[in-house]
Amino acid sequence: xxxxxxxxxxxxxxxxxxxxxxxxxxxxxxxxxxxxxxxxxxxxxxxxxxxxxxxxxxxxxxxxxxxxxxxxxxxxxxxxxxxxxxxxxxxxxxxxxxxxxxxxxxxxxxxxxxxxxxxxxxxxxxxxxxxxxxxxxxxxxxxxxxxxxxxxxxxxxxxxxxxxxxxxxxxxxxxxxxxxxxxxxxxxxxxxxxxxxxxxxxxxxxxxxxxxxxxxxxxxxxxxxxxxxxxxxxxxxxxxxxxxxxxxxxxxxxxxxxxxxxxxxxxxxxxxxxxxxxxxxxxxxxxxxxxxxxxxxxxxxxxxxxxxxxxxxxxxxxxxxxxxxxxxxxxxxxxxxxxxxxxxxxxxxxxxxxxxxxxxxxxxxxxxxxxx
Numbered sequence: 001x002x003x004x005x006x007x008x009x010x011x012x013x014x015x016x017x018x019x020x021x022x023x024x025x026x027x028x029x030x031x032x033x034x035x036x037x038x039x040x041x042x043x044x045x046x047x048x049x050x051x052x053x054x055x056x057x058x059x060x061x062x063x064x065x066x067x068x069x070x071x072x073x074x075x076x077x078x079x080x081x082x083x084x085x086x087x088x089x090x091x092x093x094x095x096x097x098x099x100x101x102x103x104x105x106x107x108x109x110x111x112x113x114x115x116x117x118x119x120x121x122x123x124x125x126x127x128x129x130x131x132x133x134x135x136x137x138x139x140x141x142x143x144x145x146x147x148x149x150x151x152x153x154x155x156x157x158x159x160x161x162x163x164x165x166x167x168x169x170x171x172x173x174x175x176x177x178x179x180x181x182x183x184x185x186x187x188x189x190x191x192x193x194x195x196x197x198x199x200x201x202x203x204x205x206x207x208x209x210x211x212x213x214x215x216x217x218x219x220x221x222x223x224x225x226x227x228x229x230x231x232x233x234x235x236x237x238x239x240x241x242x243x244x245x246x247x248x249x250x251x252x253x254x255x256x257x258x259x260x261x262x263x264x265x266x267x268x269x270x271x272x273x274x275x276x277x278x279x280x281x282x283x284x285x286x287x288x289x290x291x292x293x294x295x296x297x298x299x300x301x302x303x304x305x306x307x308x309x310x311x312x313x314x315x316x317x318x319x320x321x322x323x324x325x326x327x328x329x330x331x332x333x334x335x336x337x338x339x340x341x342x343x344x345x346x347x348x349x350x351x352x353x354x355x356x357x358x359x360x361x362x363x364x365x366x367x368x369x370x371x372x
Contacts, residue, residue, distance in 0.1 A: 002365075003033045004084040005077060009061045009092055013043035015282065016088050016114045019163060021047045023086070023112070026166075026354060030362050035080055037073070056080060063091045070098045078105070084365070086110045097132035108369055112137045116279050116300070117146045127152045135368055137161050137361070139280045140301045159364045163280055164357025165348075167289045170262040180267035186253050190220040191331055193295075194268035196261065196283045197275070199225045199236045204274030204297070206239060210320035213246050217331050224255045224264050265290045270330050270337065276317045278302055285352045288312075288344035293337045295326045305352075311343040 006024040010017050021044055024034045035054045038044045048055050056076055061069040073095065077085070085096055085107050093111065100107045111133045121130075130136075130151055136158045138144035144160050147153050181188050197203050205223050212221055227233035243252045258264070261283075265271070271287035277300035278284070284305055287294050294312035296302040306312030313329070315322035330337040350356060 005082040007037040011042040017044045084108045161360045164354035166354040194222040211323040214324040220251045288348040291341040291345040293340040311347045
């Protein structure tokens with residue numbers, strides 16, 4: 001049994017932290033002993049407690065030069081007999097690299113990339129930091145290519161392994177479309193497209209509303225999500241005002257975010273990802289798992305997820321005319337919409353399921369450790 005330290009000193013709660021906890025839990029299913037190293041009373045700590053994961057408390061370390069915590073974490077890893085160190089937050093990279101260098105034990109260091117690289121990082125300091133990583137996991141080839149272009153990380157260090165989605169939580173109880181629409185209080189006889197996520201200009205909810213204004217078809221939409229807490233809701237207010245001014249109140253339904261996203265996906269006929277640039281759209285993957293035809297923006301990681309248009313339709317960000325054209329096609333060609341949904345689901349099962357992700361990671365770890 002290999003002992004993995006999932007290390008995250010973040011005190012925030014978003015996709016980075018959620019996936020850290022998620023993979024810490026999942027890796028136990030592959031006979032790894034996982035321990036989550038996190039900050040006391042942080043959201044990640046509370047979630048780990050709820051999942052009954054083994055926990056070791058650490059400090060919210062500095063990004064660079066935190067030598068006090070370097071030696072403290074080094075001792076904690078030694079005490080807990082750690083073999084593998086897994087992290088996602090670049091804030092922890094320097095500390096963990098130094099822990100590895102200063103330890104007599106030959107730790108295997110894994111970085112699961114969560115963000116795009118905006119600028120070149122080929123300078124000596126970044127090169128030194130990156131050299132400590134034994135396995136750099138990019139979730140998509142487009143991210144891997146960024147790393148190769150903007151850093152001195154060797155291609156042999158990198159593996160492309162997408163994030164996985166656990167669909168078992170969508171199966172109990174399995175809802176019919178009629179039941180889902182009843183729960184959300186939307187018309188049973190409508191053709192409904194859905195958009196899910198934080199209500200924010202970069203998420204592009206306005207583009208969908210503009211597309212509905214252009215469309216002459218009787219297409220309705222569910223906009224599920226909420227404004228970011230403590231950051232104002234002016235955009236959300238403007239969207240609702242726009243819907244009223246266009247007379248779309250009976251076609252656009254705003255719904256607050258719910259963890260029970262199964263109801264949302266089962267209620268709709270097609271899914272839209274309208275973000276200006278989504279590194280790895282988990283909601284896109286989830287929609288594919290339901291066999292829904294997906295329309296996504298032709299930017300960042302979405303084209304690769306949708307196999308560059310073979311497993312979904314693409315439109316340019318903020319282009320309501322192109323989105324309206326895609327909606328027209330799906331609305332008027334039921335067989336084509338069904339085929340697109342089936343291709344998306346097949347791609348999900350092959351690449352983006354929890355099982356596919358775990359199998360690929362386990363194989364990559366075992367292969368690389370065996371070569372050391």
